[in-house]
Amino acid sequence: MCYNMTSFNGKTSKEIESKFQELKMKVWNYILKDDHENIPQSLFQHLEDEFNRIETTYDIRDDKLNLFHVKHNYLLTKFYEFFNKDQTISMELLIDALSFLLERHLLRKYQPQTFEKMLLPYFVAIGKIKPQAEKIHWNQIEGKFLKFLDKYTKQLNFASKNLGGIFDNLTRLFFEGFYEKRVSTFSTRGEYLDANEISSRVNTILSNLMDVHSSRETNTISYGWEILYKIKKRQLHYLVRFNYFEETTEKRQSVKKEIEIITDDMCRYSSYSLKAFEKYYKNRISNDEGKEEDFLYKKTLKELDTFTASYFLYAYSKLDILKAWNVLDKIKTYLVGKAFKENVPLSDTLLEYYGEEWSVLYIFAKISLLREEIMKREKSVKQEWQKEMFKRISLVLEEEKKLFKYELTLKRDYNLKIMTSQFAGGFSEYLIHDLAQKFYDFGPLDEQKQSAFFDLFHCIKTMSTKDDIVLNKRLSQNDPDIDIYMKNKGALFLKNSTIEADEMKQLWKELTLCNNKNIKNVYFGINFVKNIHKIEYIRVNFKKMTKEYSEMYISVFDIKDLVEALFQELERSKMPKTTFQKMDFYRILDY
Numbered sequence: 001m002c003y004n005m006t007s008f009n010g011k012t013s014k015e016i017e018s019k020f021q022e023l024k025m026k027v028w029n030y031i032l033k034d035d036h037e038n039i040p041q042s043l044f045q046h047l048e049d050e051f052n053r054i055e056t057t058y059d060i061r062d063d064k065l066n067l068f069h070v071k072h073n074y075l076l077t078k079f080y081e082f083f084n085k086d087q088t089i090s091m092e093l094l095i096d097a098l099s100f101l102l103e104r105h106l107l108r109k110y111q112p113q114t115f116e117k118m119l120l121p122y123f124v125a126i127g128k129i130k131p132q133a134e135k136i137h138w139n140q141i142e143g144k145f146l147k148f149l150d151k152y153t154k155q156l157n158f159a160s161k162n163l164g165g166i167f168d169n170l171t172r173l174f175f176e177g178f179y180e181k182r183v184s185t186f187s188t189r190g191e192y193l194d195a196n197e198i199s200s201r202v203n204t205i206l207s208n209l210m211d212v213h214s215s216r217e218t219n220t221i222s223y224g225w226e227i228l229y230k231i232k233k234r235q236l237h238y239l240v241r242f243n244y245f246e247e248t249t250e251k252r253q254s255v256k257k258e259i260e261i262i263t264d265d266m267c268r269y270s271s272y273s274l275k276a277f278e279k280y281y282k283n284r285i286s287n288d289e290g291k292e293e294d295f296l297y298k299k300t301l302k303e304l305d306t307f308t309a310s311y312f313l314y315a316y317s318k319l320d321i322l323k324a325w326n327v328l329d330k331i332k333t334y335l336v337g338k339a340f341k342e343n344v345p346l347s348d349t350l351l352e353y354y355g356e357e358w359s360v361l362y363i364f365a366k367i368s369l370l371r372e373e374i375m376k377r378e379k380s381v382k383q384e385w386q387k388e389m390f391k392r393i394s395l396v397l398e399e400e401k402k403l404f405k406y407e408l409t410l411k412r413d414y415n416l417k418i419m420t421s422q423f424a425g426g427f428s429e430y431l432i433h434d435l436a437q438k439f440y441d442f443g444p445l446d447e448q449k450q451s452a453f454f455d456l457f458h459c460i461k462t463m464s465t466k467d468d469i470v471l472n473k474r475l476s477q478n479d480p481d482i483d484i485y486m487k488n489k490g491a492l493f494l495k496n497s498t499i500e501a502d503e504m505k506q507l508w509k510e511l512t513l514c515n516n517k518n519i520k521n522v523y524f525g526i527n528f529v530k531n532i533h534k535i536e537y538i539r540v541n542f543k544k545m546t547k548e549y550s551e552m553y554i555s556v557f558d559i560k561d562l563v564e565a566l567f568q569e570l571e572r573s574k575m576p577k578t579t580f581q582k583m584d585f586y587r588i589l590d591y
Contacts, residue, residue: 013066016057020050020070027077036080044081047074068104072097079125087135094125095141095148098166102152112160119162126169133177145174146201153208168218171209175202175220175227183231192238199231219280222302225273229305232266233312240316263317266309274302296344304350307331311357321365328358329529333561336528339539340556341452346536355533371397428559429483429494432525433471435566436484436492440466442573443566453565455555456523459490479513480506490521494559499526499534504541511545511554520552525559 023046030039051074058067075097082090105115129136149171158164179202183195206224236259243255281295307330315324331354338344371394378390445461463469463486473485484492491514497503507524514522524542531538542556 017054017070020047020054023047023050024073024077027080031080037084039080044078047077065104065107068100068107072101072104075100076121076125083128087129087132088137088140090129091136092141092144094129095144098122099148102156106155115160116162119166122166123169126173130173133173136177138174138178142178149205149208153211158212164212167209167212168220171205172220172223175223180227180230183234186234187238192235195231195235199228202228219277222273222276222280225269225276226305229266229269229273229309232262232269236262236266236312236316260317263309263313267313270305270309274306277302296342300338300344303334304331307334315361321361321368325361325365328354328361332528332532333558335532335535336558339535340542343543348536351535352533358529358532367397428496429471432494432563433469433484435563435570436460436469437466438570439566440469443569444573452557453562455521455553457569459486459521462489463487475517480510490523491519492523492525495524495526496559498530499538508545511549515549515552522552523555525557525562528558
């Protein structure tokens, strides 16, 4: 302990506090054994009586140094008295205890090592109350916490690592226990406006926290920006629903302006959160073993937020549905890369969200494009009954569009093409086979340009002739077809449908075939737009396949990404234009 040893009525501070210290240690013997539930109430009462006596003594001699010191000890001990009875009071006591410790430190600095040790029990207390966070009435202590943070981030020198950590942990506790949950389910206009006030407070907290030097080595700042992003995302969903039911043009235009501001904020906050996260982890991966997987997963979620914010910007603010569609396609490519190149596990809920979002946007875009096509036909036909028919269909489709929460203001030269799934699948095999043979003839194989498809391209280029690249090859009567067979070297299977259990069994059969025929390089092109919600299911199965057939090279990718790469390489080689263009192919595959 640290005492001011001046005497009072012949007694030193140590002597004045001797009984208090004795009682406090009895309490802490229970606490250190993690037996705080069984501390006798009489012991806390005796401690309180003794503290009141000491407080009176120090008040009389105006000894703030020793008063603040003993008060922090007293309140921190009292924290455990209410820990199981009233978590709100317990949390208040924790903040008050820390406040008196810091006030004492501001009056006269403790020795650095002493101060670091005195902060350690606060880490323990925060860790203990965190699982009880749902029982805390955060609104009752919010004002106290905000004043505490504002005051001490401005007055203290945060050279102490433990002090910065305490502020970070307290802030994280408030973020998780209060602010994030408070806006997770709001559904009224009043709650929407309340979310604006919460955003303002979180912004203020972040501003204060970024003044704390050591807090920049924590993930709390990134988490704060993430909460702001989530608040704005929630508000966006509320406004989109509001506009869906609102008939008044004036109100819709007013809400549209709010949506523009909110989507801009979402882009900004998600970017800030990602940058703060990367800054925090920059030096941790090399120092902490086993952190790579955690880092990749959390970074994936942060990067997805930036993509999603961009998607909302185009879909709901700029009303450019085709650009929004392109962003969702990028999200799909990103998810596939994370799952199959970096082996990042993705939750079914997350994947289903993007799968459903794509499905709704896809149908809306199809209806919009069909209506545009019909309106063109209406202008081109000569007979009145045909004009009337197209006009009535157009009006019906316009009503159908109102069922969606999207609009479409920008017109593109994008003709609608409809094709059966079966024909689309067969045609895609034909087209990719044609591109592969053209790549054999014209495509460069640059050792310095190691693209994601380098192994496949190398397999194609090392065939004896382009005729060794065979479409729909069946090696024996009872075996599955190989969609594109590279003689004795590789097999490419293309999956343009949703991968359900039966299709997954077929994938295993195709791998078994390649293993039996000693085909060492096996490539699977999957239409992941149709399988966003199945990415984790596919990833887990391919992980099993890779383990089962460890001697084989197995690669999984999106069909569109392969086509994109083939076109890019052929364009780089200045090959004459192909019969079909990329957009034709993407339409066929429903991209």
